[in-house]
Each structure stands twice: as structure tokens, then as C-alpha cells.
Amino acid sequence: MLVTTPHQDHSATDLPRTGPATEPAAELALLRGDFEVHLTVGAEAADALAAWAEEHGVKFVHILLARGSAASQPMLTLRASGSYTEVLAETRRTARRLAADGFTVLRAKVESVPWAEGVPASDADAARFGAARYFEHHVKLLVPEGAATDGLAELAVRHAAHLSRNARRVRPDGVREQFVTQRCRLVGSETAAARLDALLADLTAAGHQVASAEREFVALDSDETLDAGWIDEVAAVAKVAAVSTAA
The missing domain is CATH 3.30.70 (Alpha-Beta Plaits)
Structure with a gap:
């Protein structure tokens, strides 16, 4: 589950902004079901994030890519259900909590199961979501x-x-x-x-x-x-x- 904090402003400054805008498009607002969220930090913070995850009862994963400019990617993996808008808000709150504890969140990914309500079934449907969203x-x-x-x-x-x-x-x-x-x-x-x-x-x-x-189905990949x-x-x-x- 996501780590919740008291209600705060939901501005997009809580997430990296080098990727597409994180505000829900009309199509994303209709997305509802089960989600998985990944919050990635720098490789140097892997041990600290693992300890944070254990303390808060959430899953820590350290992915090593076979190649690339950032091959070492430690992250939290969290599960949530509801609408995309609701899950995005919780993702922001968790990212804010990490920032308050000294972590820099480099990337946020919000992924739904492919059978979730609102996931594009046809290529024509997918075109309306744009290239920033993908399977x-x-x-x-x-x-x-x-x-x-x-x-x-x-x-x-x-x-x-x-x-x-x-x-x-x-x-x-x-x-x-x-x-x-x-x-x-x-x-x-x-x-x-x-x-x-x-x-x-x-x-x-x-x-x-x-x-x-x-x-x-990746509804958000912020970077x-x-x-x-x-x-x-x-x-x-x-x-x-x-x-x-x-x-």
C-alpha cells in the first residue's frame, strides 16, 4: 500500500517534471482499477531507501539494467486501487514523505493492470493517450x-x-x-x-x-x-x- 500523510496541496512539484505533465488528461481521469507505483531514487541512496522501506512496511526493489546511463535503479514498489487521480495524489504524498526524509525522487511511475477500466484496447484508443503512456x-x-x-x-x-x-x-x-x-x-x-x-x-x-x-499499462512515467x-x-x-x- 502507499504511505499516507495528512492532506496537503497536490501540486505536481512533488514529482520529477522532466517527463510529461502529471496532471490527469481526460482519458486518464477515466482510468480505474489496481495500480502499482514505483518511486526511484539515486543509486547512492539504495541502502538508505531499503532501510526506509523496512521501517515503513513497504517493498524495496533494486533493479540493475543490462546497459544504459542509469543502470542501477533502487525504488519503492507500492500497490493501490481506485482511480488514477486518487492513486496519483497518494503517489505525490508518498514522494513528499520521502523528500521530507532526505530522499530525492528521480522518477515516479504509475502502472495499471491491462484490464483496468479505461485502458486503451485499440490502437485508435491509444492514440488519444499519446506517446507518453505505453504498455x-x-x-x-x-x-x-x-x-x-x-x-x-x-x-x-x-x-x-x-x-x-x-x-x-x-x-x-x-x-x-x-x-x-x-x-x-x-x-x-x-x-x-x-x-x-x-x-x-x-x-x-x-x-x-x-x-x-x-x-x-504505464499511465505515468515522469522521467x-x-x-x-x-x-x-x-x-x-x-x-x-x-x-x-x-x-
Whole structure:
């Protein structure tokens, strides 16, 4: 759950502003259901944030991207239900609480389940949300410890995806959990699901062991530049378009 504080002003200054405006657009105001919220801080604050999370009874996650300008991303992961507007307000209050305790929140992400009320189903619906909102998929693979991931990374890139792992997750059986994260922008849930299916098919065909796959609709990503150099969506989409044209 989100960490609540007494009612305060809900100005957007509580969240990073380098990304899109955080005020709910007309389409976002209709979004309602179950949400997951991520509040990311700098890599140097990882241990302090982990301690804060334990003290407040919330989940701490430390994600390590396979590449990019900010590969180490410690964050709080919180769950909430209701309307997007309500969840955004609670996200701001939690970010304000972190700031009061000395943390600088670099990024806020508010993600709904793909079947939430108001999530765009068709590509035409998605166009009204704009490119700042997108579907994101997380595929968990079980990889033998020490196995090379070069081929896996190349496969992921073809699907507008790339690799990451949880720095704190260690399995006793010597198997590593590797995540493949895919982004689908300016498309509805139906197209996004088809792209995930294509990714899963290629992963399976390449012999990778898929443990799970999770779909989300990102209603707010306040600073996508934190992932600069990680997922190359432009190149992947161009390849898909070229194949479609040739067919």
C-alpha cells in the first residue's frame, strides 16, 4: 500500500517534471482499477531507501539494467486501487514523505493492470493517450548462473525490449532470474498483447525457460530519460514496419 500523510496541496512539484505533465488528461481521469507505483531514487541512496522501506512496511526493489546511463535503479514498489487521480495524489504524498526524509525522487511511475477500466484496447484508443503512456511487459526467465546473455539481449532488442535483473534476488538453486522488459507505445492492449506473444514465442524457440510474464499499462512515467541507452524502441519498431511492408 502507499504511505499516507495528512492532506496537503497536490501540486505536481512533488514529482520529477522532466517527463510529461502529471496532471490527469481526460482519458486518464477515466482510468480505474489496481495500480502499482514505483518511486526511484539515486543509486547512492539504495541502502538508505531499503532501510526506509523496512521501517515503513513497504517493498524495496533494486533493479540493475543490462546497459544504459542509469543502470542501477533502487525504488519503492507500492500497490493501490481506485482511480488514477486518487492513486496519483497518494503517489505525490508518498514522494513528499520521502523528500521530507532526505530522499530525492528521480522518477515516479504509475502502472495499471491491462484490464483496468479505461485502458486503451485499440490502437485508435491509444492514440488519444499519446506517446507518453505505453504498455510494458516483464518476462521472467530462469537462466543458469554464469550463462552468457549476449544472444538473449540481441533477441530482446528485436522486440523493443532489453534485459534487467533484481540485485537483491538470489536463488538457492544457483539459477539466475533474468527479466526481459518490452515496451509498446501508441498501440492498444490488443496489439501490445500480440507483441508480447511474439516475444514469448521467440524466447521459447530459442530455448529459454519462461517462468512468468506480466503486463502493465504505464499511465505515468515522469522521467523516461532515466532509461536512456537501455531499450531502443525506435530501431525495433522500424524493423517491424519494414517486415510488414515487405509482406
